[in-house]
Amino acid sequence: MAKIDRRILKSQEAIKNALIELMSEKKFDDITIQDISDKANVSRGTIYLHYLDKYDLLEKLIAEHINNMRELCEATSEAEYSEANLPWFKYLERNYLFISTMLKSKGAPYFRSQFHEFLIEEFKDEVDISKEKNGELQEEVLLQFIVTSYVGLVEWWVIKDMPISPEEMALQVGILLERNL
Incomplete structure (x- = not known):
């Protein structure tokens, strides 16, 4: 290279x-x-x-962050949810200006949709409708619920200027994922 x-x-x-x-x-x-x-x-x-232009710049910037998050997922794929979430929330904290700008900006819905699609890919293998608590649910409904909730929590956390530490967010989100997946 x-x-x-x-x-x-x-x-x-x-x-x-x-x-x-x-x-x-x-x-x-x-x-x-x-x-x-x-x-x-x-x-x-x-x-x-x-x-090429400002749109290409924005697209490449978003792709770079999505790729960084994908690498975090790969690095923590074997960890429990609470433990796996910590590098995520630390990443979001380190990249606060970018993430908050993307989530607050009316000009960047592309980021939100890319983030959502990325999480769909990451969580699709985690959804288990064979569990007793999820048996009556359709896989796609559960997947959309989890991903939309996760995106919503990240948005809330970032827009509210991270009122809870990354460690506490990782723990609480991990507990919620354990209960629902």
Whole structure:
């Protein structure tokens, strides 16, 4: 694998951070490439070297975070729910500006749908309707219930500025998952 120049990585990081900061200040539709360029302190040409447009930039930024979350799931796949949730909530805490901007912004419903679809993939093998408590439920109904609840909890936690520690969230969400899956 070819080694990427640190200057390129630094420019890309500045561009991504600029977009996140701008989205926390105004609607995505109102953000221009010039705004991103000014905030990142790079030329417009530098942005176009890496991204087709602001939509491509947003899509790649979201994909990067979804991929990071997927890797967290793979790394904790054998753990109990409470233990497996802790790296998740720590990740959400570390990436608060991005996550909160994506969940609060009217311009980023794409993130929410990608997050939802990602969780569907992660939880689909966890749903067990053969258990006594879930026997009368359809698998898809239970899966949608769990995923929608999980997304809702993350939204609540982030929008309320994380009123509970990541450790406590991981524990409580883990207990809820154990009871329902």
